[in-house]
Amino acid sequence: MNIILTPAVSSFYxxxxxxxxxxxxxxxxxxxxxxxxxxxxxxxxxxxxxTITKFAAPIDKSIPKIDTLSRNTPPSSKLxxxxxxxxxxxxxxxxxxxxxxxxxxxxSKQSDIxxxxxxxxxxxxxxxxxxxxxxxxxxxxxxxxxAILAELKIPAALTxxxxxxxxxxxxxxxxSTGRQAIIDLHIKGILExxxxxx
Numbered sequence: 001m002n003i004i005l006t007p008a009v010s011s012f013y014x015x016x017x018x019x020x021x022x023x024x025x026x027x028x029x030x031x032x033x034x035x036x037x038x039x040x041x042x043x044x045x046x047x048x049x050x051t052i053t054k055f056a057a058p059i060d061k062s063i064p065k066i067d068t069l070s071r072n073t074p075p076s077s078k079l080x081x082x083x084x085x086x087x088x089x090x091x092x093x094x095x096x097x098x099x100x101x102x103x104x105x106x107x108s109k110q111s112d113i114x115x116x117x118x119x120x121x122x123x124x125x126x127x128x129x130x131x132x133x134x135x136x137x138x139x140x141x142x143x144x145x146x147a148i149l150a151e152l153k154i155p156a157a158l159t160x161x162x163x164x165x166x167x168x169x170x171x172x173x174x175x176s177t178g179r180q181a182i183i184d185l186h187i188k189g190i191l192e193x194x195x196x197x198x
Contacts, residue, residue, distance in 0.1 A: 001077050002069065003040070003190065005033045006055040006062045008084030008145055008158050017092030020170045025085060028173075030056045032083055032161075035183040040190060050194070063148060079114060079193075080156035082149065083186065085164040085173065087139050094167050099132025103146040103158045110155035113196055118159055118189035125185035129162065129172065159186070 007029035018025065037054045044050050053069070055062040059082055066080060088095035100122045104115035122130045138146070138160055149156040161182045162169040172178040 001049065001079065001194075002051045002053055002073070004053045004055070004066055004069070004078060004080045004154075005037055006057075006059055006066075006080065006082050007033055008082035008142070008160075009058050010060045010141070010145060010148070011058040012060070017090055018087075019092055019094045019165050020174075023164055023170060023174060025164065026058065029083055029085065032179065032182055032186075035179070036081075036083070036186045036190075039183060039187050043187060043191060044194070047194075059145060059148060063152070066152065066154075078154040079110065080149070080152060080154055081114070081118075081186065081190070082145065082156065082158040083182075084142060084145065084158060084160050085162065086142060086160040087163060087165045089139065089165070090141070093165070094170075095163070095165050097136055097163050098129070098166050098169060099136060100126055100130040100162055101132060101138055101160045103138065103142070103149070103160075105146075105149045105152060105156045107153060107155050110197065111157060114155060114157045114189070114193045117193040117196065118157060118186065121185040121189035121192065122159075122161075125181050125188065126162075129169070161185075 009026045033054050088097040102115045102118050104111040
């Protein structure tokens with residue numbers, strides 16, 4: 001199996017107005033992907049037949065390369081995890097939306113399993129910060145990213161790791177504790193997925 005990690009930022013949205021100037025979304029998410037890659041590589045070093053591929057480019061630039069990877073081996077032997085941050089709206093102001101969420105494509109049952117494993121890990125790791133109001137939906141730009149995932153021929157999940165335009169969430173995700181928690185929940189979720197899939 002090849003686990004593919006990528007930041008969930010598209011080129012189109014790199015210029016969106018973030019209320020926190022110290023949070024560069026692509027740089028931040030690339031750092032998170034690097035952390036997940038390093039910890040996951042260490043966790044599965046004695047596990048045969050699992051490789052991890054990471055991308056640092058915006059997701060729309062990575063998709064063609066991921067498609068190429070998918071053509072070389074059966075789609076079921078690949079798993080994409082796109083790591084993102086949520087936002088209420090692109091207006092440069094803070095808002096009150098909060099919570100953690102995950103979207104997945106419908107290629108196979110594996111997409112459902114990884115989404116559930118990641119959601120369980122998020123609730124265990126983030127506690128009440130992961131809870132979202134019932135009527136809250138991911139922002140339109142992440143619905144657009146979900147549409148990109150839907151076009152892939154491999155199982156895929158998109159994580160939205162709290163809101164970058166919520167004051168409390170932004171402070172948390174920029175803290176060393178918050179960064180590590182986001183890395184940890186992905187490791188926990190991926191390892192649980194691997195255990196369920198073996």
